[in-house]
Amino acid sequence: MKKLNIGILGPGTVGGGAYEILTKNHDLIQKRTGVSLQVVKILTRRSRPDLPADLLTDDPDDILNNPDVDVVVETIGGIQPAASFMLQAMNHGKHVVTANKAAVAAEYRELTKTAAQNNVKFLFEASVGGGIPVLTSIEGALSGNNFLEVMGIVNGTTNYILTKMTEEGSDYSEVLKDAQEKGFAEADPTSDVEGIDAANKLCILMALLFDKYVAPSEIPTTGISKITGADIASAASEGCKIKLIAHAALKNGQVVCSVAPERIPDSHPLAGVSNEFNAVYITGDMVGEVMLYGKGAGALPTGSAIVGDIISIAKEL
Amino acid sequence: MKKLNIGILGPGTVGGGAYEILTKNHDLIQKRTGVSLQVVKILTRRSRPDLPADLLTDDPDDILNNPDVDVVVETIGGIQPAASFMLQAMNHGKHVVTANKAAVAAEYRELTKTAAQNNVKFLFEASVGGGIPVLTSIEGALSGNNFLEVMGIVNGTTNYILTKMTEEGSDYSEVLKDAQEKGFAEADPTSDVEGIDAANKLCILMALLFDKYVAPSEIPTTGISKITGADIASAASEGCKIKLIAHAALKNGQVVCSVAPERIPDSHPLAGVSNEFNAVYITGDMVGEVMLYGKGAGALPTGSAIVGDIISIAKEL
Numbered sequence: 001m002k003k004l005n006i007g008i009l010g011p012g013t014v015g016g017g018a019y020e021i022l023t024k025n026h027d028l029i030q031k032r033t034g035v036s037l038q039v040v041k042i043l044t045r046r047s048r049p050d051l052p053a054d055l056l057t058d059d060p061d062d063i064l065n066n067p068d069v070d071v072v073v074e075t076i077g078g079i080q081p082a083a084s085f086m087l088q089a090m091n092h093g094k095h096v097v098t099a100n101k102a103a104v105a106a107e108y109r110e111l112t113k114t115a116a117q118n119n120v121k122f123l124f125e126a127s128v129g130g131g132i133p134v135l136t137s138i139e140g141a142l143s144g145n146n147f148l149e150v151m152g153i154v155n156g157t158t159n160y161i162l163t164k165m166t167e168e169g170s171d172y173s174e175v176l177k178d179a180q181e182k183g184f185a186e187a188d189p190t191s192d193v194e195g196i197d198a199a200n201k202l203c204i205l206m207a208l209l210f211d212k213y214v215a216p217s218e219i220p221t222t223g224i225s226k227i228t229g230a231d232i233a234s235a236a237s238e239g240c241k242i243k244l245i246a247h248a249a250l251k252n253g254q255v256v257c258s259v260a261p262e263r264i265p266d267s268h269p270l271a272g273v274s275n276e277f278n279a280v281y282i283t284g285d286m287v288g289e290v291m292l293y294g295k296g297a298g299a300l301p302t303g304s305a306i307v308g309d310i311i312s313i314a315k316e317l
Numbered sequence: 318m319k320k321l322n323i324g325i326l327g328p329g330t331v332g333g334g335a336y337e338i339l340t341k342n343h344d345l346i347q348k349r350t351g352v353s354l355q356v357v358k359i360l361t362r363r364s365r366p367d368l369p370a371d372l373l374t375d376d377p378d379d380i381l382n383n384p385d386v387d388v389v390v391e392t393i394g395g396i397q398p399a400a401s402f403m404l405q406a407m408n409h410g411k412h413v414v415t416a417n418k419a420a421v422a423a424e425y426r427e428l429t430k431t432a433a434q435n436n437v438k439f440l441f442e443a444s445v446g447g448g449i450p451v452l453t454s455i456e457g458a459l460s461g462n463n464f465l466e467v468m469g470i471v472n473g474t475t476n477y478i479l480t481k482m483t484e485e486g487s488d489y490s491e492v493l494k495d496a497q498e499k500g501f502a503e504a505d506p507t508s509d510v511e512g513i514d515a516a517n518k519l520c521i522l523m524a525l526l527f528d529k530y531v532a533p534s535e536i537p538t539t540g541i542s543k544i545t546g547a548d549i550a551s552a553a554s555e556g557c558k559i560k561l562i563a564h565a566a567l568k569n570g571q572v573v574c575s576v577a578p579e580r581i582p583d584s585h586p587l588a589g590v591s592n593e594f595n596a597v598y599i600t601g602d603m604v605g606e607v608m609l610y611g612k613g614a615g616a617l618p619t620g621s622a623i624v625g626d627i628i629s630i631a632k633e634l
Contacts, residue, residue: 017603021461021603022461025461025462025463025602025603028463029460029461032460033460125458131458131459131603131604131605131607132607133450133454133457133458133459133607133609136453136454136457136458137450137453137454137458140450140453140457140625140628140629141442141448141450141453141454141621141622141625141626142448142450142621142625143346143349143350143625143628144338144339144342144346144620144621144624144625144627144628145342145621146342146345269589269590269610272586272589273586284621285342286334286338286342286448286617286618286620286621286624287448287611287612287617287618287621287622288448288611288612288615288617288618289611289612290448290449290450290609290610290611290612291608291609291610291611292450292607292608292609292610293586293607293608293609293610294604294605294606294607294608295604295605295606295607298605300603300604300605301603301604301605303461303603304458304459304461304462304601304603304604305458305604307461307603308457308458308459308460308461309458310461311457311460311461312457
């Protein structure tokens, strides 16, 4: 039986979800791929009595420079040291799989270049739309298309808040507080509600769809913190819902992009994407409109995308 | 520059669409893959002054037994001779890509076995949901999941008819006539309206999702020809839409399946799938619910899926 050995950097929500899937569905995946996926090391600085003690280490080198590790899963989050760890892993000949949109967006060119130089895979399906098969579809089944436009609801926190404001007629601050209590929003919600998280994801989408890198800080970005109940009522009176849209389109050969609240007609498929769900609506010159919908966050949905990326590496063994 | 040579069996709607994409987007695809995709032979029994004369042949052997052909695209439709042609191509060491749901469903086991024996690719993304990335997602990004359920709107003709009956309050026979005039329904609509086409697609979905082959004739199948305006009004009064659903689920370890009109609550994402659009709603144990939506038929959407499959072969060169 072929084996693929995995090291996980950061067994938090997403890394822990990936570990759970690799453990619970090990036999199923082995049957499908003919490869046994084994987690051999986990980097954490915390006490984790829920994980096997012999797998834990607090030294990054035990994974990044470990000849037994074939694939490094990076789920630390944040730009640094995550990006440096990924580069080190690639330079040691290891494939890298990550869910880290901030690091992928910020260091996209360096990470893809280093992966190519080392002839290793660098896969990040989990970084956009959680468990939804977005990036692999763009690079796979849809890749015969010249892409024309993308509109994404790619942040679950803001979509949850806007949905509740629409359904309940409540104010922004009231719904944000409720979302924080329910765990749908962080204590400091800035990255979500000001559109920064969505801009990171749009940067990654544009790189794959249009072969064009636009740094997240260069994307015109407006969040939802100034949306009022009156705005939502006004949109509703015109048969529209307000959604935070990560939007990019080819216009006269140029890519035009923004993250901003937009009025989406009720008849548009994106208008029906509610609560914490995400969806990416892509237009190609041949396929027309395609929408990919599902859970954009959470341990198991995002872990599912990480495991899908690992399986694609296993299938090439 | 690497080359991949393609022979097309049957340049009708779908085969013609694939040819158009391979021609119009040739340079884009070459840039993305590093491979030049070249159509070198086209099998047709008709006069086709719109296609290059030097590519045309009326002898299947000019493709099936041609050492210059690497990939055979089968878009003849129907079970025979399409299935025999695909088997011959595989036995001559050629990869096979098809949109032919009837042949894939009827001869699934023989086709997949023969592909494995000859170590060639057998890809059929275009056979379910046209241009929507359904099968590649099941076998790719979602493949770490134990699949629990699938609900598909996989026939555009019936979805168009049900949508018009719902929107206009018209009778089945009236809308069918209109659909036939507009080209959304065949002169003999039996395969669509009686659910046979949807059963073929459900057979393929079950084989990939549950590793279980159920012949289309074994799937309990009810079409839409007996749905009345009163049925639709009754569903609407309960906040539901009637959709023809290809449905399979694991129940106590057994796969239970059917093709039948079902009442779908307006709040469910499948209720918003209108007109000729298709969608496949999949539940996995880890990812939860995912919906993949787009155009399920037509020359360019279905051609897009065929070209996506060819590109996946090109990337492995």
